[in-house]
Amino acid sequence: MGIAVVGTVALDTVETPFGRAEDVLGGSATYFSASAGFFTDVSLVAVVGDDFPEEHIRFFQSRDINIDGLQRKEGKTFHWRGRYGYDLNEAETVDTQLNVLTGFSPRLPESCRDAEFLFLANIDPDLQMQVLEQAKKPALVACDSMNFWISSKPESLKNVLKRVDLAIINEGEARQLTGEPNLVKASKIILSLGCGRLVIKRGEYGVLMFTNDTVFAAPAYPLEEVFDPTGAGDTFAGGFMGYLANSGDLSEEGYRQAIIFGSVMASFNVEDFSLERMKRLSYREIEARYRNFRYLTTFRDII
Amino acid sequence: MGIAVVGTVALDTVETPFGRAEDVLGGSATYFSASAGFFTDVSLVAVVGDDFPEEHIRFFQSRDINIDGLQRKEGKTFHWRGRYGYDLNEAETVDTQLNVLTGFSPRLPESCRDAEFLFLANIDPDLQMQVLEQAKKPALVACDSMNFWISSKPESLKNVLKRVDLAIINEGEARQLTGEPNLVKASKIILSLGCGRLVIKRGEYGVLMFTNDTVFAAPAYPLEEVFDPTGAGDTFAGGFMGYLANSGDLSEEGYRQAIIFGSVMASFNVEDFSLERMKRLSYREIEARYRNFRYLTTFRDII
Numbered sequence: 001m002g003i004a005v006v007g008t009v010a011l012d013t014v015e016t017p018f019g020r021a022e023d024v025l026g027g028s029a030t031y032f033s034a035s036a037g038f039f040t041d042v043s044l045v046a047v048v049g050d051d052f053p054e055e056h057i058r059f060f061q062s063r064d065i066n067i068d069g070l071q072r073k074e075g076k077t078f079h080w081r082g083r084y085g086y087d088l089n090e091a092e093t094v095d096t097q098l099n100v101l102t103g104f105s106p107r108l109p110e111s112c113r114d115a116e117f118l119f120l121a122n123i124d125p126d127l128q129m130q131v132l133e134q135a136k137k138p139a140l141v142a143c144d145s146m147n148f149w150i151s152s153k154p155e156s157l158k159n160v161l162k163r164v165d166l167a168i169i170n171e172g173e174a175r176q177l178t179g180e181p182n183l184v185k186a187s188k189i190i191l192s193l194g195c196g197r198l199v200i201k202r203g204e205y206g207v208l209m210f211t212n213d214t215v216f217a218a219p220a221y222p223l224e225e226v227f228d229p230t231g232a233g234d235t236f237a238g239g240f241m242g243y244l245a246n247s248g249d250l251s252e253e254g255y256r257q258a259i260i261f262g263s264v265m266a267s268f269n270v271e272d273f274s275l276e277r278m279k280r281l282s283y284r285e286i287e288a289r290y291r292n293f294r295y296l297t298t299f300r301d302i303i
Numbered sequence: 304m305g306i307a308v309v310g311t312v313a314l315d316t317v318e319t320p321f322g323r324a325e326d327v328l329g330g331s332a333t334y335f336s337a338s339a340g341f342f343t344d345v346s347l348v349a350v351v352g353d354d355f356p357e358e359h360i361r362f363f364q365s366r367d368i369n370i371d372g373l374q375r376k377e378g379k380t381f382h383w384r385g386r387y388g389y390d391l392n393e394a395e396t397v398d399t400q401l402n403v404l405t406g407f408s409p410r411l412p413e414s415c416r417d418a419e420f421l422f423l424a425n426i427d428p429d430l431q432m433q434v435l436e437q438a439k440k441p442a443l444v445a446c447d448s449m450n451f452w453i454s455s456k457p458e459s460l461k462n463v464l465k466r467v468d469l470a471i472i473n474e475g476e477a478r479q480l481t482g483e484p485n486l487v488k489a490s491k492i493i494l495s496l497g498c499g500r501l502v503i504k505r506g507e508y509g510v511l512m513f514t515n516d517t518v519f520a521a522p523a524y525p526l527e528e529v530f531d532p533t534g535a536g537d538t539f540a541g542g543f544m545g546y547l548a549n550s551g552d553l554s555e556e557g558y559r560q561a562i563i564f565g566s567v568m569a570s571f572n573v574e575d576f577s578l579e580r581m582k583r584l585s586y587r588e589i590e591a592r593y594r595n596f597r598y599l600t601t602f603r604d605i606i
Contacts, residue, residue, distance in 0.1 A: 086484045181389045184527040205508040208525060217522035217599050222511060224487040256602040290605055296520050297600055299559040302593055 002041030003245050004112040004138075005032045006131045007121025007234070008101065009046040009056075009070065013081040014273065016088065016228050024274035025056045026080060028121035028144070031231035034278040035238025035265045036119075037063045038286060040245040043112035045069030045131070049077040049100045059275070068109040073100040088226050089203055108134045117245045120164070121234060122146045125156035132163055140250070142166035142241060144233070150176050162194035168237050170201045183208065184215075199240070199259070201233050207259055214252055218259050221267035221293060228273045232266040235278070239265030264289045305344030306548050307415040307441075308335045309434045310424025310537070311404065312349040312359075312373065316384040317576065319391065319531050327577035328359045329383060331424035331447070334534035337581040338541025338568045339422075340366045341589060343548040346415035348372035348434070352380040352403040362578070371412040376403040391529050392506055411437045420548045423467070424537060425449045428459035435466055443553070445469035445544060447536070453479050465497035471540050473504040486511065487518075500558070502543070504536050510562055517555055521562050524570035524596060531576045535569045538581070542568030567592045 012026030029046045036042045043066035050072065060067050076099040082091040106127055113136050120128040120143040128143055135141070141164045149157050150173060157177075161167055167190060171183060178186040183200060187210040190198050200208045204226075206219040240262030247254055264286055271277045310332030316325050332349045339345045346369035353375065363370050379402040385394040409430055416439050423431040423446035431446055438444070444467045452460050453476060460480075464470055470493060474486060481489040486503060490513040493501050503511045507529075509522040543565030550557055567589055574580045 088484070181391070182527065182529065184525050202508065205505065206520075206522065208522075215525050215599055216602070217509075217525065218602070219509065219511075219520035219522060222487050222518055222520065224485065226485065253603055257605070260602055287605060294602075294604055296518055297602075299519070299521070299563055299597075299600075300556055301597055302560070302590060 002043065002115050003036055003117040003119060003241055004043040004045060004069070004108060004115035004135070005029050005036070005119040005121055005238075006045040006069075006106045006108075006128070007032060007119075007123055008078055009044070009048050009052070010078045010080050011052075012079070012230060012274065014228055014230050015083045017084070017086050018227055019273070021228070021273040023079075025059070026230060026274060027078065028123075028231075028234045030275065031234035031269065032119060032121055032238040033060070033065045034063060034275050035235040035269070036242030036245070037065055037238075038265070038281070038283060039239070039242030039261070042066065042242070043069055043109075043115055045106050045108060045112070047071040047073055047078075047100050047104045049073060049075045052077045059279070066111060068111045069107065071104075071107075075100045082230065084229065088229050091230065106131050116140070117241055118142070119237060119241055120144070120160070121237070122149075125149050125153050125160045128160045129156065129163070132160070140165050140241075140244065142168055142237070144168050144237060145173060147173060147176055158193055161190065164195050166197045166199065167195045168199040168201065168233075168240070170203070170233065174198075174200050197255070201236060203229070203232070207236070207263060209255065209259055211252075216252075216256050216259060218263055218293075219297060221263060221289065221296070223267060223270065226270050229270050230274070232270050235269040236262040236266040238262070260290055260293050261286070264293060305346065305418050306339055306420040306422060306544055307346040307348060307372070307411060307418035307438070308332050308339070308422040308424055308541075309348040309409050309411075309431070310335060310422075310426055311381055312347070312351050312355070313381045313383050314355070315382070315533060315577065317531055317533050318386045320387070320389050321530055322576070324531070324576040326382075328362070329533060329577060330381065331426075331534075331537045333578065334537035334572065335422060335424055335541040336363070336368045337366060337578050338538040338572070339545030339548070340368055340541075341568070341584070341586060342542070342545030342564070345369065345545070346372055346418055348409050348411060348415070350374040350376055350381075350403050350407045352376060352378045355380045362582070369414060371414045372410065374407075374410075378403045385533065387532065391532050394533065409434050419443070420544055421445070422540060422544055423447070423463070424540070425452075428452050428456050428463045431463045432459065432466070435463070443468050443544075443547065445471055445540070447471050447540060448476060450476060450479055461496055464493065467498050469500045469502065470498045471502040471504065471536075471543070473506070473536065477501075477503050502562070504539060506532070506535070510539070510566060512558065512562055514555075519555075519559050519562060521566055521596075522600060524566060524592065524599070526570060526573065529573050532573050533577070535573050538572040539565040539569040541565070563593055563596050564589070567596060
């Protein structure tokens with residue numbers, strides 16, 4: 001049962017027009033785990049350095065996140081430094097220090113090889129493939145990626161896309177990967193690589209989900225206070241897969257509900273720096289926002 | 304009964320990556336009228352030159368659009384020349400020749416002063432005000448505008464916004480008008496000017512509709528073939544107001560349905576150059592796409 005996620009655990013320094021947070025907890029696997037943990041059991045596979053604060057370890061433990069797969073290496077933890085302008089749409093990466101991420105070789109410990117769901121967060125597609133080969137037939141495998149891998153390792157990434165059930169990428173990446181500006185056409189090209197379902201994230205504009213037969217569109221929740229967008233995509237993926245793993249409902253209807261739960265989680269996460277909003281979030285708030293999402297999007301049929 | 308629209312009738316030259324159309328029928332009032340005409344009676348108030356082809360007059364007549372308010376002046380018709388790149392999101396204006404639009408003084412003829420709905424398409428806000436003063440208490444007045452008037456005549460535009468019930472603008476304009484990048488905050492500022500309802504168009508990302516108490520979000524219909532986005536915003540406004548005028552349902556529910564009808568009309572319009580798609584569109588197709596919109600956006604409640 002539950003989900004295993006392979007990705008990064010980072011210390012981030014983030015500047016937005018509303019403030020600055022230094023050396024705070026971040027990374028794709030971190031955001032994913034904290035979000036999915038509201039719905040299901042999560043095992044985290046990543047690497048940190050010997051500078052990684054104990055309080056973050058205790059945070060994972062307090063959420064019952066299995067960290068058997070969290071390697072601790074000599075050296076510094078992966079560090080990302082980014083900056084957002086007033087429109088908050090795109091992070092400008094100021095500095096990336098890979099540190100212990102260099103030479104990372106992810107290993108799924110025995111305690112999470114049986115995870116029914118597997119999420120390959122944004123890391124080198126060759127490492128994603130390495131993880132795929134260690135997993136015992138999960139019911140559902142999803143992957144993310146980024147512009148850097150699309151341009152530097154397109155063939156490796158396409159091989160991963162052949163092997164996964166679901167790709168979760170943003171719209172710029174979909175266009176870059178296919179060379180096709182029209183997203184409906186781009187989705188067909190990506191689906192033809194082999195994954196059966198594609199989720200395209202569009203930031204403040206919401207999400208599109210494609211299969212060969214269906215399209216679903218969900219807006220992002222309109223927020224008056226967006227404080228820090230860092231981690232929104234991974235928080236979305238965590239809520240989306242967490243709900244799916246918990247419900248076990250892999251029908252189109254189940255996927256659609258999962259998209260909304262993912263969107264709800266992302267909408268909370270951007271309300272504060274780092275994992276701060278996740279730390280004080282309750283399931284009651286999640287359900288209330290899901291219902292608000294229904295009201296936000298509902299309209300009558302014609303008779 | 305019905306709608307009066309004041310705006311432009313133009314001859315456009317449009318280049319897209321998929322082709323070029325020279326001196327074709329365009330203009331805000333044209334797109335609006337053709338779209339609204341599927342739902343209700345429309346009276347068009349605008350000006351054309353003596354070069355305006357008779358076939359376009361016949362098109363208006365064939366749609367039962369009242370052109371008593373279409374002035375014909377000596378000189379050339381307003382001409383817009385624009386170009387779109389592959390992403391089709393933003394038109395680059397190559398050339399604007401105002402021609403007979405210079406010195407245009409809109410007059411609502413007797414036959415349309417009783418129109419229950421009035422749409423002030425994108426023209427000089429001083430002219431919009433002039434029209435407002437001629438109308439006899441319409442049940443609903445809506446206006447559009449553009450970046451040019453926001454920067455050149457902000458006070459005139461704000462006076463118009465005080466007098467209308469509904470503003471329909473795009474997201475860049477909402478941000479420019481308020482100096483606020485966050486759309487929820489920007490909407491509050493615009494609503495505080497006096498209009499009770501605000502529709503923010505976001506191109507391929509859909510529409511947000513705000514009142515002081517409600518928010519509604521609708522995606523744009525995902526299209527595989529977007530041929531020419533010219534007129535999409537006015538076609539949207541035409542479907543939106545046309546449906547409202549026909550149903551007379553000014554409840555939140557009625558407005559939401561109108562947003563979807565507007566989105567449906569816009570989605571058809573971009574499938575071909577100029578008014579070509581509108582010319583061969585049937586009401587049956589409109590209803591079918593409305594139902595597809597429902598399927599596109601529907602998800603289950605949580606229990």
